[in-house]
Amino acid sequence: MRLIQAPGLPAPAGHYSQAVEANGLVFLSGVLPQLGVVDPTVDTFQDQCESVLGQCEKILQAAGCGFHDVVQCTVYIVGIANWPEFNETYARVFGAHKPARAVVPVPELHFGYRVEVQMVAARPPA
Structure with missing residues (x-):
């Protein structure tokens, strides 16, 4: 097992x-929106979505992957009403690539954030 830490992320x-x-x-x-950059009491749900997907991209890149290598994604969102807005951002970021996905509405997340994302990617052969 190889541990991955993206440069520039805490x-x-x-x-x-x-x-x-x-x-x-x-x-x-x-992955939650970046602590210290996104404030859950001020920033919009859209800001949080952009932040969390941006961090996922940096982590994927540190592993030698990109969004096109993602095979599965689990998304936790506070409030079912946020689902369409997340889906819009997700579709824009992933484009034509459509990995398996689950969106799970939850009552709350750590630090008051409203979105958390977990992914699995298949690393391309060297």
């Missing part, structure tokens, strides 16, 4: 890695 505060690679698959831990 290291996880808990006992986990940003991502790990095992057997050609890259597993991103749950």
Whole structure:
């Protein structure tokens, strides 16, 4: 198992890695909007979506992947009403690529954020 830490992003505060690679698959831990950059009490849901997907992209790049390599994505959102707005942003970022996905409405997330994303990507052969 290879641990992955994207340059320029803070290291996880808990006992986990940003991502790990095992057997050609890259597993991103749950990613929240960037602490200290996005304020959950001020920034819009759209800002949070952009931040979390931007961080996912940096982590994927650190693993030698991109959004086109993602095979599965799990999204946790606070409030079912936010689903269409997230879906719009997600569709714009992923374009024609459509990995398997689950969107799970939840009552709350850590630090008051309204979106968290977890991904699995297949690392392209070297």
